[in-house]
Amino acid sequence: MTEQKQQSLMLVDGMALLFRAYFATASSGYIRRTKDGLPTNAIYGFIRYFWDAVQTFDPSHVVCCWDMGGQTFRGQEFAAYKGNRADAPDELVPQFALIQEVMDSLGIPNIGAAGYEADDCIGTLSRYYSQEMDVMILSGDHDLLQLVNDRTRVIIMKKGHGNYMVYTPQSLYEEKGLRPExxxxxxxxxxxxxxxxxxxxxxxxxxxxxxxxxxxxxxxxxxxxxxxxxxxxxxxxxxxxxxxxxxxxxEIKCDVPVACSLDSCLLTLDHGQVASKFEELEMKSLCSWMGLAIV
Missing domain, CATH: 1.10.150.20 (5' to 3' exonuclease, C-terminal subdomain)
Incomplete structure (x- = not known):
């Protein structure tokens, strides 16, 4: 009898991964594009980062959380909040919608809430699901360390592929002398x-x-x-x-109006569907890299 895989949920900070993927490649001056000129460098890099983390930490369920754009409650509280941020580069803008299409093709729910940030969606889902399973949060944002608890680890992506720092309450205290709150x-x-x-x-x-x-x-x-x-x-x-x-x-909000059923975020790839999307974006080489069996 095959032993059943331990259930665990990975919450992906989509914004953090997409920006990281974009700037890691754009800094060289080369922007990957389709034959029609559509930039795809951030999408390609995102999938490389994301799939490495999936292979490393082996979650049974995955959700990807996003900022929705527009005014947030923090901007209403403090008008200058994030007021120093430059606009997203022109080559990155079309990739925001495209990467969500790619995650759809992987069967991974894209979650966001108007008026809140991806962090708040992550906080809400982690609080809810950590009551019944282990939760992993994948990001590069140290603000998320406040969400660490006995059933929630925060995986901080460090420079380079496959380089992670995993925070538990114990490792957070050992490194910083602080409790999550x-x-x-x-x-x-x-x-x-x-x-x-x-x-x-x-x-x-x-x-x-x-x-x-x-x-x-x-x-x-x-x-x-x-x-x-x-x-x-x-x-x-x-x-x-x-x-x-x-x-x-x-403070990250943990009571945002978002929900995601466990069934909808079970990680089960439809290999043909994923390959079709990658082919459309002219990055079919990712199929073999991900080990997809294409009939």
Missing amino acids: QIIDVKGLMGDASDNYPGVRGIGEKTAMKLVQQYGSVEGILAHLDELTASVRSKIENDLDMLHLSRKLA
Whole structure:
């Protein structure tokens, strides 16, 4: 009798993988295109990253989460949120829709929610499914470390193919001296330059981590302001509102209106369907690389 495969769910941060795949190849100056001139370099790179992770971590179920574009609740809370981001490169824009078509051909659900980010969809699905199975989150975004728990690992993609750092509560604490929920407090204090919210002006990562490690949380720090140096205390007191707002922006929502049935995200490839899509995009070489049996 064949032993049944242990069920596990991989939640893929589609935006993180697509941008990584685009810039990893575009930096050389060469953009892969079809004969009609359609850019496909990000799609090709995405599948290479994604399938390597599937082979490495062997999930039974997979979901891919995406930003939907447009205004989010964070942008409503803080108008400058992500205001420093450049527009996506012209060659990447058509690949946003195409990669979702490719994931459809793989039988993998594409999930997003208007007004929220992919992180919030990932947080919501991980909280729900970690009650019944092991969950893996594939990304390059360290903000997602706040979602780590005994049944949820965050797999951070490092430079190069097949190079991962897997975070559990234990490895997170060993590396950073933080519990998952304390990631939010640290971000509230130090802000996030890439998301364009400031935290407490003048407090960087080193001081933020030291304060959270010593006092446990923002509330713990505020309860012991009299113990801090005059400089750090005055910085926090002068930026209290932004501290609370930055922490709110840093926290991933885990109650977003998204759902995905387990049956719909079971990883079972229709080899012919996948090959047809790859052929359409003139990247049929991926079929043999993925080990697809095409009759």
